[in-house]
Amino acid sequence: MKLTNKYISCLATGVMIAGALASCSEEKLDDQSIFDTTDVTLDPNSYTYKFDRWIQKEYTEPYNLTFIYKMEDLATDMDYNLVPAEYNKAQELAVLTKYLWFDVYTDLVGIDFLKQYGPKILHLIGSTAINPANGTEILGLAEGGLKVSLFRVNQFDPNDFEQLNEKYFKTMHHEFAHILHQTKTYPKEFDLITADRYEPMGWQDRSGAVVASYGCTSAYASGQAREDFAETIANYITRTDEQWDLTLWLANRGWQVAQLANGIELACTKYYYANATDRANDMKTLTGCFVEADGIYTVTDICVKVDATGSASDDSGNYGVSGGNMAFKTVPDIEAYFAQLAQQYDLYDVVDTDNVDGKAVILQKTSIARNWLESAWNLDLDKLRDEVQFRQRNFDLDALLSEIENVQ
Amino acid sequence: MIMKHINKYIFASATLIAFASAFSSCKNEEDDIFDASAAERLEQAKTENHNLLCAAPNGWAMQYFADNTDEGGYTFLMKFDKNTSVKIAANSSLTGNVYEEETSMFDVIADYGPVLTFNSYNSIFHQLADPYDVPSLPGDESGYGHRGDYEFIIMDATADRIELRGKKHGVDIIMTALPEDADWATYFDDLKAKSRSLFNDKFDPLLLDLGDDNRFIVSKASTGVFNIYPEGGDAISQTTKHPYIINNNGIRFKEKFEDTEIQELLFSEDGTLHVEGIEGAGLRQSLALNEIFARKSFSWRITTANCYGSFATVLAVIETETKDKLKRNFNSIDLTYYSNQGTYALSFRNSGTSAAAYIYGDETVDADGVSVKFDFSTTEGNNNGKNRLRDIPSLTTFINLLNSTQFTLSTDNPLAPTTVILKSKDNENDYMIVPLV
Numbered sequence: 001m002k003l004t005n006k007y008i009s010c011l012a013t014g015v016m017i018a019g020a021l022a023s024c025s026e027e028k029l030d031d032q033s034i035f036d037t038t039d040v041t042l043d044p045n046s047y048t049y050k051f052d053r054w055i056q057k058e059y060t061e062p063y064n065l066t067f068i069y070k071m072e073d074l075a076t077d078m079d080y081n082l083v084p085a086e087y088n089k090a091q092e093l094a095v096l097t098k099y100l101w102f103d104v105y106t107d108l109v110g111i112d113f114l115k116q117y118g119p120k121i122l123h124l125i126g127s128t129a130i131n132p133a134n135g136t137e138i139l140g141l142a143e144g145g146l147k148v149s150l151f152r153v154n155q156f157d158p159n160d161f162e163q164l165n166e167k168y169f170k171t172m173h174h175e176f177a178h179i180l181h182q183t184k185t186y187p188k189e190f191d192l193i194t195a196d197r198y199e200p201m202g203w204q205d206r207s208g209a210v211v212a213s214y215g216c217t218s219a220y221a222s223g224q225a226r227e228d229f230a231e232t233i234a235n236y237i238t239r240t241d242e243q244w245d246l247t248l249w250l251a252n253r254g255w256q257v258a259q260l261a262n263g264i265e266l267a268c269t270k271y272y273y274a275n276a277t278d279r280a281n282d283m284k285t286l287t288g289c290f291v292e293a294d295g296i297y298t299v300t301d302i303c304v305k306v307d308a309t310g311s312a313s314d315d316s317g318n319y320g321v322s323g324g325n326m327a328f329k330t331v332p333d334i335e336a337y338f339a340q341l342a343q344q345y346d347l348y349d350v351v352d353t354d355n356v357d358g359k360a361v362i363l364q365k366t367s368i369a370r371n372w373l374e375s376a377w378n379l380d381l382d383k384l385r386d387e388v389q390f391r392q393r394n395f396d397l398d399a400l401l402s403e404i405e406n407v408q
Numbered sequence: 409m410i411m412k413h414i415n416k417y418i419f420a421s422a423t424l425i426a427f428a429s430a431f432s433s434c435k436n437e438e439d440d441i442f443d444a445s446a447a448e449r450l451e452q453a454k455t456e457n458h459n460l461l462c463a464a465p466n467g468w469a470m471q472y473f474a475d476n477t478d479e480g481g482y483t484f485l486m487k488f489d490k491n492t493s494v495k496i497a498a499n500s501s502l503t504g505n506v507y508e509e510e511t512s513m514f515d516v517i518a519d520y521g522p523v524l525t526f527n528s529y530n531s532i533f534h535q536l537a538d539p540y541d542v543p544s545l546p547g548d549e550s551g552y553g554h555r556g557d558y559e560f561i562i563m564d565a566t567a568d569r570i571e572l573r574g575k576k577h578g579v580d581i582i583m584t585a586l587p588e589d590a591d592w593a594t595y596f597d598d599l600k601a602k603s604r605s606l607f608n609d610k611f612d613p614l615l616l617d618l619g620d621d622n623r624f625i626v627s628k629a630s631t632g633v634f635n636i637y638p639e640g641g642d643a644i645s646q647t648t649k650h651p652y653i654i655n656n657n658g659i660r661f662k663e664k665f666e667d668t669e670i671q672e673l674l675f676s677e678d679g680t681l682h683v684e685g686i687e688g689a690g691l692r693q694s695l696a697l698n699e700i701f702a703r704k705s706f707s708w709r710i711t712t713a714n715c716y717g718s719f720a721t722v723l724a725v726i727e728t729e730t731k732d733k734l735k736r737n738f739n740s741i742d743l744t745y746y747s748n749q750g751t752y753a754l755s756f757r758n759s760g761t762s763a764a765a766y767i768y769g770d771e772t773v774d775a776d777g778v779s780v781k782f783d784f785s786t787t788e789g790n791n792n793g794k795n796r797l798r799d800i801p802s803l804t805t806f807i808n809l810l811n812s813t814q815f816t817l818s819t820d821n822p823l824a825p826t827t828v829i830l831k832s833k834d835n836e837n838d839y840m841i842v843p844l845v
Binding site: 072080082083126128129154 | 445463487490491492493511512513525526527528529534537538540550551552553555558559575641649
């Protein structure tokens with residue numbers, strides 16, 4: 001046993017010697033990192049220097065935010081076919097995003113709010129992300145509470161206020177609402193209000209008027225609760241007074257959907273009988289048809305005749321469709337149209353049969369969002385809306401762009 | 409005792425191993441294969457490729473294919489600047505077939521190796537990557553568009569040629585450095601002229617010979633896509649589509665033909681296209697020139713401006729007599745087929761009337777592929793034709809001259825012979841250069 005220990009001792013000594021000698025050739029780590037650790041220094045000779053410098057001053061330095069306007073395909077969902085943003089459009093959207101989003105929050109709750117909770121990456125993408133399976137288009141994405149992607153930049157038209165509002169400004173506030181609730185959860189009672197009406201797969205085929213009567217501010221909101229929550233906030237903030245009134249008016253009514261022979265569905269809220277024969281046969285002429293084009297809500301003078309079963313066509317085609325020359329965007333204009341029509345016909349309301357007080361639901365959801373923003377974020381939703389509304393009506397794009405041109 | 413010996417051996421072995429380990433440990437490090445780390449080499453490759461792109465003084469010609477088989481390739485000319493801008497020009501359906509150029513941004517990034525990315529939208533270039541429906545393509549492309557790339561893995565790069573592969577769709581794309589003196593707009597004009605001289609669907613079908621009795625019937629080549637099926641095969645079930653692009657050397661296909669290494673057809677001196685290294689392989693007309701000339705759907709126009717020698721002399725008299733007798737201007741005599749009567753005919757055309765004057769006859773072709781013989785009547789025709797024969801005596805002279813001449817046909821564009829030279833076998837000064845009407 002003793003002898004064995006002696007050998008073991010010798011063996012250990014040998015191994016130690018070997019280890020010691022081996023250690024003398026230990027590989028030295030390269031003092032040069034494989035990562036680019038140099039400070040981000042802008043090249044004054046770069047084609048994009050002024051814009052890059054402006055981004056550095058207005059986004060990166062105050063908000064620690066990376067504003068990506070040169071497409072990084074790897075940073076996107078590779079399942080979609082996307083294209084980069086146009087350089088000029090990217091500049092326009094960059095200054096407006098700051099003016100209508102970042103400056104608003106900074107004015108209301110101070111710069112630290114966005115510095116702490118705002119997105120760390122803004123990524124501009126030229127096209128929409130189209131899902132070929134169902135034709136839906138993604139306008140914005142918020143990922144992990146850190147990154148917001150804004151799509152459709154190349155269709156950006158600064159002269160089309162309604163499109164700006166619907167496709168871009170609303171998207172900014174929608175995505176930011178996601179970031180906020182991804183950081184602090186909103187009350188779960190919200191999810192229960194319309195739980196039995198959500199359609200995650202089929203929302204794109206729904207009428208904005210019909211879902212309003214369920215208590216959703218848009219068809220997209222009727223897909224699932226968290227989108228409903230973000231849409232409630234974004235629509236309340238960005239829709240003008242007239243648009244919000246229209247939303248509540250739509251929500252407060254009954255709607256009958258007429259399906260035409262060509263497959264188009266029209267949701268209508270009034271009806272009359274065109275003559276005694278129609279009345280005898282219960283052939284209603286529906287009117288006050290809701291039409292949504294690129295997210296813009298209107299009620300039109302389209303008239304659709306339906307039979308007692310509600311069908312708009314027999315085997316040989318439509319019973320009859322007329323009108324479509326006028327589209328009304330405000331409640332007073334719609335009511336004026338109905339008043340004029342009532343002079344000619346006995347005009348009836350389509351009975352609201354969904355057993356939901358859509359207007360009350362929308363207001364309830366808005367109230368939950370208002371209270372949550374106040375309690376969780378110390379944000380006054382109405383002040384936020386007032387500020388956004390004011391800025392939406394009063395921006396000078398050329399003046400905002402001149403900040404880039406004159407950047408130091 | 410045995411145990412003692414064993415222990416002794418163990419000790420000796422252990423000591424040996426220890427020493428061996430000690431010495432080997434001094435050499436335990438493998439020599440670096442590369443001088444720098446992978447990240448450093450990638451950075452270096454980025455810089456080198458960026459510099460290479462900017463170094464071409466007159467820019468690059470990119471031969472671009474989208475990932476579909478319904479459209480041909482697109483040529484873009486590109487001038488890269490060190491300030492990260494790139495000027496891109498095209499003259500194609502993407503620009504309404506006029507020359508246009510636009511500046512946008514580019515970068516070389518580390519991705520799947522060095523990647524050339526066109527990272528701001530260029531309305532000329534990026535429309536091939538837009539995910540919207542393309543009305544000119546069959547089907548609904550919503551969500552896909554043309555299926556074109558705007559990010560390219562740099563596979564190989566030299567000062568005069570860069571090979572790229574689309575990052576998303578994987579299509580191989582080539583860029584070649586432009587000559588310093590090449591004018592960009594003229595470059596596109598030349599390519600279009602080459603295309604026109606090669607392909608005209610009126611002259612379908614063409615015959616593609618890839619060697620080893622591998623022959624295909626080709627149609628619709630002027631669309632930028634070869635529609636081919638095996639010679640003797642079925643056009644409906646066996647047609648496949650092969651997009652190509654025209655360049656200064658010939659045409660290059662989007663992909664190699666199946667089971668071959670053939671991706672290019674090069675210009676031949678005779679105006680056809682050949683496969684390099686394979687005797688007899690290439691693209692040629694499926695019909696002989698005289699058979700094309702005698703097609704009943706074709707009309708060829710003879711005017712005073714395109715006749716030479718004896719033909720010019722007689723035509724000058726016809727012109728004078730038309731003016732004197734008819735008080736009209738002579739326009740042309742068309743070699744045509746008059747389907748109402750089911751016969752070849754000469755169609756005499758003068759000003760002041762749209763009523764055609766036909767003089768009946770026949771055309772015969774020889775098996776040599778280039779000879780043609782006419783046999784037009786000096787008495788038979790429709791009423792207008794007979795009237796012209798009566799009023800213009802030199803017309804009979806011209807017909808007799810035509811009938812008595814053995815013609816040899818030739819053309820500068822054997823694949824699309826829109827103009828044919830009819831030359832007398834007996835007198836090379838007697839010839840006509842007749843365009844297809």
